[in-house]
Amino acid sequence: MGHALxxxxxGTGIKAAIVxxxxxxxxxxxxxxxxPSGGEPxxxxxxVVTLVEKLGGLGEGVPVGVCFPAIVRNGRTMSAANVSKKWIGLEAEALFEKALGRDIHFVNDADAAGYAEVRYGAAKDVTGLVLLTTLGTGIGSALIYNGVLIPNSELGHLIVDGRDAEKRASYAAKERSRLSWKSWAKRLQKYYxxxxxxxxxxxxxxxGGVSKSYQEFLPLLSLSTPIVPAVHRNNAGILGAAALAALPR
Structure with a gap:
């Protein structure tokens, strides 16, 4: 496959690398x-253009993948998490393509992270259905079946015990309610x-960042399905976006 950007x-930082x-x-x-403050388009x-320039620009034929905290449907951002509401309904993929001067692969950030774990991380060589969740401000999710991404699953918004799951089971909910690991694990048990x-x-x-403390809460869960921490926490979005961009079209 070679290299891809x-x-x-x-919501707080934008990062990039060649993979x-x-x-x-x-x-x-x-x-x-x-x-940028306000997260305007x-x-x-x-x-993003500045980041690409700092990396030396785009070589001929280098695929580009961009992941974003939104539902992405046919290149359009249908939601906006921690960025300006002006992204909602925007032809975002076309906006980036015009600025970068080439086609890109544009994808939800949790989907990119999930794909990275399947290609290079905790779910490498696992067949069947892999379900990644990111526990942070909310709960992001990704579904990958036999290496194929099923996009925009948004499973953090399932209703569990009459409430949006991420309002009770995200890491932010743990912090907000000052829950012990054991108390939080009870909520996670219901969710998973x-x-x-x-x-x-x-x-x-x-x-999610809390996965580095997985020994505090994953052993407290009782599930039939194996559950493991992610490997590529900080780089997952970069890796997944690049790998998806490099797939044959």
Whole structure:
């Protein structure tokens, strides 16, 4: 596959690197710039262009993948998490393509992270259905079946015990309610038990910053499905976006 550029746009930072899409290794430094205040479309696009320039520009034929905190449907952003509401309904993929001067692969950030774990991380060589969740401000999710991404699953918004799941089971909910690991794990048990009942996955992968403390809460869960921490926490979006961009069209 060769090399591809991955860009990961978040509410506080935008980062990018060149990826060897055969191995999942970064072949450039990872450069990060703050997300412009207000998260306006033109400002974020300009920051991405600056990142690409700092990485030496785009070589001939280098695929580009960009992941973004939104539902992405046919290149259009249908939601906006921690960025300007002006993204909602915007032809975002076309906006980036015009600024960068080439076609890109544009994808939801949790979907990119999930794909990275399947290609290069905790779910490598796992067949069947892999379900990744990111536990952070909310709960992001990705469904990958036999290596094929099923986009925009948004499973953090399932209703569990009459409430939006992420309002009770995200890491932000743990912090907000000052829950112990044990108390939080009880909420996670209900959430993952519900996912297990609905999807019968072959593997759960847990991402987000809190996954580095997985030994505090994953052993407290009782599930039929194996559940493991993600491997590529900070680089997952970059890796997944780059790998998806390099796939044959």
């Amino acid at each position: 991955g860009v990961d746009i978040g 060897d899409t055969d191995t999942g290794e970064l072949v450039s430094e990872r450069i990060k710039l703050p997300t 033109n400002d974020i696009v300009a920051t 038990g519900h996912l297990e009942m609905l999807f019968s996955p072959d593997l759960f992968v847990v991402g």
